[in-house]
Amino acid sequence: MEMEKIIKSIYENYAGDLGRGKVADYIPPLAKVSPDKYAISVCTVDGKRYNIGDYTEKFSIQSISKVFTLAMLAPMVGKELWESVGKEPSGSPFNSLVQLEYEKGIPRNPFINAGALVITDKLVERVPDLNDKVLEFVRGLAGDDDIFYNREVAASEYVTGERNKALAHLMKSFGNFKGKVSQVISAYCHHCSIEMSTEQLAKAFLFLANGGVNPLSGEAVVGTRDAKRINAIMLTCGFYDESGDFAYRVGMPGKSGVGGGIVAVIPGKLSIAVWSPELNVHGNSYRGIATLADFTTELGISVF
Numbered sequence: 011m012e013m014e015k016i017i018k019s020i021y022e023n024y025a026g027d028l029g030r031g032k033v034a035d036y037i038p039p040l041a042k043v044s045p046d047k048y049a050i051s052v053c054t055v056d057g058k059r060y061n062i063g064d065y066t067e068k069f070s071i072q073s074i075s076k077v078f079t080l081a082m083l084a085p086m087v088g089k090e091l092w093e094s095v096g097k098e099p100s101g102s103p104f105n106s107l108v109q110l111e112y113e114k115g116i117p118r119n120p121f122i123n124a125g126a127l128v129i130t131d132k133l134v135e136r137v138p139d140l141n142d143k144v145l146e147f148v149r150g151l152a153g154d155d156d157i158f159y160n161r162e163v164a165a166s167e168y169v170t171g172e173r174n175k176a177l178a179h180l181m182k183s184f185g186n187f188k189g190k191v192s193q194v195i196s197a198y199c200h201h202c203s204i205e206m207s208t209e210q211l212a213k214a215f216l217f218l219a220n221g222g223v224n225p226l227s228g229e230a231v232v233g234t235r236d237a238k239r240i241n242a243i244m245l246t247c248g249f250y251d252e253s254g255d256f257a258y259r260v261g262m263p264g265k266s267g268v269g270g271g272i273v274a275v276i277p278g279k280l281s282i283a284v285w286s287p288e289l290n291v292h293g294n295s296y297r298g299i300a301t302l303a304d305f306t307t308e309l310g311i312s313v314f
């Protein structure tokens with residue numbers, strides 16, 4: 011079946027599939043999002059675009075931003091980055107403190123909150139005007155300047171984010187966090203609050219489907235080696251304690267966020283972004299995962 015038909019048939023199949031999860035409400039402004047939003051966007055590395063549903067509507071990218079900040083930092087720091095953060099699946103929820111205590115403040119990977127806080131700490135240390143630079147970076151990836159922070163979401167997450175502050179303080183007690191906790195958490199909350207549409211997200215992830223080079227601009231965002239590594243970590247760690255199940259069902263490296271977005275890539279071929287705000291118990295969009303599982307099955311390609 012051709013791509014357009016596959017996407018349309020999946021969309022129609024899941025359009026009414028609601029009520030099996032819950033829109034995130036632990037960051038209060040996220041709870042205002044309508045649960046029935048649904049969008050799919052695909053970009054191929056050779057320039058084809060497919061979109062359906064609410065694909066121009068922007069939503070909170072939340073933890074999807076962890077991929078952007080890792081991609082920004084990776085070329086600045088050598089392999090010593092992996093002394094401060096691991097590259098193993100955590101098997102734990104995104105904001106868990108338990109593992110961090112017995113692993114002496116070294117987070118399992120950059121895609122759980124503790125790991126992303128280490129990445130943000132290192133960015134704060136190296137990049138003046140970090141929030142402006144992150145936005146510039148993401149806009150450059152998407153080839154689109156119409157991407158902004160949602161200050162209400164950032165402020166609300168800062169105020170309610172006691173677990174993130176606890177993670178940062180715990181890592182500081184182990185010497186794995188240099189900056190001021192309030193400054194780093196504020197930057198992290200801003201990055202999570204970026205709003206993008208699936209159309210913009212699919213474009214912004216194309217560089218990971220293209221060996222680190224953004225096919226929109228021809229620019230090398232990260233080297234081939236870092237692209238391989240980021241994809242490997244997305245495959246093994248992109249969905250918290252559901253990463254194994256996602257790899258099994260979908261077979262693509264990807265990253266989810268509690269705003270209900272998921273972005274995934276098939277290296278050499280395409281990137282796909284899905285948005286559906288109702289989340290399962292792991293904090294991942296259940297309709298997003300079902301969409302992607304059907305996508306790779308019906309298309310007959312995945313990374314395996």
Ligand code: GLU
Binds near residue numbers: 072074202268293
């Ligand atoms: N901003 C969220 C938090 O730190 C990110 C979690 C997510 O999207 O999975 O709680």
